[in-house]
Amino acid sequence: MMTDAKIRLYVDHPLAGGQSVPLDADQALYLFSVMRLQRGDAVLLFNGRDGEWRAEVAEATKRRGVLICRSQTRPLSPSPDLWLLFAPVKKAETVFIVEKAVELGVARLCPVQTARTNADRLNRDRMQANAREAAEQCGATVVPEVEDLLPLERRLADWPAERRILWCNEALAGAATVLAGQARGPWAILIGPEGGFSPAEAARLAAMPQVVQASLGPRILRAETAAVAALTLWQSALGDWA
Amino acid sequence: MMTDAKIRLYVDHPLAGGQSVPLDADQALYLFSVMRLQRGDAVLLFNGRDGEWRAEVAEATKRRGVLICRSQTRPLSPSPDLWLLFAPVKKAETVFIVEKAVELGVARLCPVQTARTNADRLNRDRMQANAREAAEQCGATVVPEVEDLLPLERRLADWPAERRILWCNEALAGAATVLAGQARGPWAILIGPEGGFSPAEAARLAAMPQVVQASLGPRILRAETAAVAALTLWQSALGDWA
Numbered sequence: 402m403m404t405d406a407k408i409r410l411y412v413d414h415p416l417a418g419g420q421s422v423p424l425d426a427d428q429a430l431y432l433f434s435v436m437r438l439q440r441g442d443a444v445l446l447f448n449g450r451d452g453e454w455r456a457e458v459a460e461a462t463k464r465r466g467v468l469i470c471r472s473q474t475r476p477l478s479p480s481p482d483l484w485l486l487f488a489p490v491k492k493a494e495t496v497f498i499v500e501k502a503v504e505l506g507v508a509r510l511c512p513v514q515t516a517r518t519n520a521d522r523l524n525r526d527r528m529q530a531n532a533r534e535a536a537e538q539c540g541a542t543v544v545p546e547v548e549d550l551l552p553l554e555r556r557l558a559d560w561p562a563e564r565r566i567l568w569c570n571e572a573l574a575g576a577a578t579v580l581a582g583q584a585r586g587p588w589a590i591l592i593g594p595e596g597g598f599s600p601a602e603a604a605r606l607a608a609m610p611q612v613v614q615a616s617l618g619p620r621i622l623r624a625e626t627a628a629v630a631a632l633t634l635w636q637s638a639l640g641d642w643a
Numbered sequence: 644m645m646t647d648a649k650i651r652l653y654v655d656h657p658l659a660g661g662q663s664v665p666l667d668a669d670q671a672l673y674l675f676s677v678m679r680l681q682r683g684d685a686v687l688l689f690n691g692r693d694g695e696w697r698a699e700v701a702e703a704t705k706r707r708g709v710l711i712c713r714s715q716t717r718p719l720s721p722s723p724d725l726w727l728l729f730a731p732v733k734k735a736e737t738v739f740i741v742e743k744a745v746e747l748g749v750a751r752l753c754p755v756q757t758a759r760t761n762a763d764r765l766n767r768d769r770m771q772a773n774a775r776e777a778a779e780q781c782g783a784t785v786v787p788e789v790e791d792l793l794p795l796e797r798r799l800a801d802w803p804a805e806r807r808i809l810w811c812n813e814a815l816a817g818a819a820t821v822l823a824g825q826a827r828g829p830w831a832i833l834i835g836p837e838g839g840f841s842p843a844e845a846a847r848l849a850a851m852p853q854v855v856q857a858s859l860g861p862r863i864l865r866a867e868t869a870a871v872a873a874l875t876l877w878q879s880a881l882g883d884w885a
Contacts, residue, residue, distance in 0.1 A: 478861070501868050501871075504862055504863070504864050504865065504868050505860070505862070505864070505868065505872065506860065506861075506862055538863070538865075539862045539863045539864070539865075540862055540863045541862055575879060575884045575885050576879065576884075577819075577879035577880065577884070577885070578885065616884070617884070618747070618748065618878055618882075618883065618884035619720070619748075619883055619884070620746055620747070620748055620781045620782055620783055621746070621780070621781045621782045622746050622747070622781065623746065623780075623781075626743050626746050626747065626871065629743075629868065629871045629872065629875070630747065630871065630875040633871070633872040633875040633876060634875060634876070634879055636860055637817060637818065637819035637876055638819065640860075641860065641861060642817045642818075642819070642858075642859070642860035642861070643817050643819070643820065
């Protein structure tokens, strides 16, 4: 009897019936030394383009291995066209925002630097790896792209006319009410830094026709909680949770 | 000029105009040694019953201190009558669930032991302290009560007839849709353990007239993400976020 595939792995390689997929040294180490898989054991693979495939171990050594794709287990299911703009907070909370955004479903993660953001650099590769790991664990068939850290002003400078921005602040109207009246299409969610936006930033945002302001309730939410709450409400109103 | 009150403190003492509030040794240490407050500096106090008060430091030593309430800054604003039932996960995630539940607004936290929950005991006092700290930081005027860890079966045995339970599982209908049709009143949200409920538990839940099943989207959410997402949707549909 074939082992049930419990492990999901992102690979940067085409997937199709009969396709062989070489593993890199880290993946081989993980599958064969850590997880103790053997020849014939099954793994689920996805690459962000070809859906999810059940593959079997064809070759296994400590340092390398080859998997053979057997059958597609899920079609590609892209995330809604939603970007998350957020001011990076402390490291653990930033990892958390990335992980939860992937679980809840976004297309792109855009860290932005604001007047009151402390971070002036960010390890983009590390964040992309966090996103990949979160996708492996939550059953997603795509991995959101992580952008470089950009100043908010530059991020907004050439903002696409058709992409609306849900700006979560202390506006009077609740996000669910605000979103109920909105059309589907390209969106972004903007979560400010813990210290709030500067008056200049707030004025800049309020002047953009794409910006929709909404509140996340009467309590003060931390940045990472606000990110999860806003993504949840957006997914329920305009995304793929309906 | 009076210092702007930046510190919020939960105290177990009546609050009213002119009322003096003695501090315990931990609180005095925090305010005077860590935060370096001095006589005349202001602090915000709440006790879960009398709203939020601006108080001034009247006496300050390393080990003790007295504050005097000057004016009420916010009335008592109770959380909606919502309980969160959850199977404790790893320690950091459990702290996270408690903290986020307080930020998003619940009346009671009920850890439950299920067939596939690993935890067989829980430090209730520690969890209550986490809830208090979260309330101090998020501007809440009440602190949710933390219950002892109880087996799910016992928790459901004398369940109040009028308290509905939102059971977040892989039901077909999305939570926002399901909640849109529901009446306000006493509710509970039930988040299962990472391994899911046992077939016996699932059958028990499905048979209860108070239980309403709903899905949290097509991706697999971790327990702590599911808790935040479910609380957000409930607050938006039936709570105080509208």
